Amino acid sequence: MAEIDRPIRNNFEGLRGWLKPSGYGWERVSYWFQRLTGVFLLIYFIGHIYETSTIVNGLNAWESFLELTQTVWGHLFLIAVIGASTFHSANGIRLIFTHVGIGLGTPGRPDYPYNPSSLNYRQKSGIWIALILSAAAMYYGFNVLFGE
Amino acid sequence: METQRLLKESQIMKIHYITGIAAIFVVAVHILMRLVVPFESSLNYDYIIANYKNIFYVLILESILVLISIHGFNGMRVILLELRQNTAWEKVITVITISSMIALIAYGTRTIILANGM
Numbered sequence: 001m002a003e004i005d006r007p008i009r010n011n012f013e014g015l016r017g018w019l020k021p022s023g024y025g026w027e028r029v030s031y032w033f034q035r036l037t038g039v040f041l042l043i044y045f046i047g048h049i050y051e052t053s054t055i056v057n058g059l060n061a062w063e064s065f066l067e068l069t070q071t072v073w074g075h076l077f078l079i080a081v082i083g084a085s086t087f088h089s090a091n092g093i094r095l096i097f098t099h100v101g102i103g104l105g106t107p108g109r110p111d112y113p114y115n116p117s118s119l120n121y122r123q124k125s126g127i128w129i130a131l132i133l134s135a136a137a138m139y140y141g142f143n144v145l146f147g148e
Numbered sequence: 149m150e151t152q153r154l155l156k157e158s159q160i161m162k163i164h165y166i167t168g169i170a171a172i173f174v175v176a177v178h179i180l181m182r183l184v185v186p187f188e189s190s191l192n193y194d195y196i197i198a199n200y201k202n203i204f205y206v207l208i209l210e211s212i213l214v215l216i217s218i219h220g221f222n223g224m225r226v227i228l229l230e231l232r233q234n235t236a237w238e239k240v241i242t243v244i245t246i247s248s249m250i251a252l253i254a255y256g257t258r259t260i261i262l263a264n265g266m
Binding site for chain 1: 165191193216230252255259262
């Protein structure tokens with residue numbers, strides 16, 4: 001079968017386009033947060049695997065590494081991890097539902113102002129629930145880490 | 149010409165979702181293990197070593213390692229494929245992400261095995 005010649009896309013925005021959270025509504029903010037938290041959590045996970053590996057070098061190695069992480073800034077970083085992981089999980093569940101068609105609404109006649117039925121209040125409330133759960137988890141984490 | 153693929157993109161996304169959901173449960177158990185004692189005590193050297201000797205907890209840790217590595221590096225692959233679409237780029241990104249995933253799982257498993265034997 002002959003290959004179809006595809007024209008070169010001149011509107012390719014690359015990394016700058018990916019990093020732009022605005023201009024497309026709440027769903028775009030959610031898309032942006034999902035990817036940003038995902039990359040952040042992967043970097044944290046790699047760091048965490050390295051951090052915990054110091055335990056095999058004995059008590060002194062473990063405690064000297066803890067001195068680096070068990071600080072005010074270390075705790076604030078952990079609170080950011082708690083918020084990012086809660087948002088990523090809750091919003092990820094919303095995205096799975098959306099992918100299988102739950103919460104998209106029924107198709108309707110395209111009337112002015114042509115609001116897509118799929119971008120409805122269910123989707124928006126899902127994003128808000130993810131943000132509220134994230135804030136609640138960060139508050140709980142703050143109390144555990146700074147409350148003693 | 150169509151490139152031969154081991155898995156379809158729809159199957160990879162199913163794996164992505166399944167590993168994500170499963171990771172929520174095992175990470176919840178991991179966090180609960182930190183919260184059953186005061187946070188500072190949960191980082192105590194002897195407590196951590198005792199955790200690594202508990203076979204149930206070792207299985208949880210290994211599950212977290214495998215599930216999040218698959219989910220995380222596949223997520224990274226998806227993000228990088230959104231930036232550019234051509235066969236060479238896709239192959240390079242796939243090889244880099246799978247290699248990184250295997251390396252991270254191997255390194256984490258090494259820690260679990262060594263700590264279990266201490």
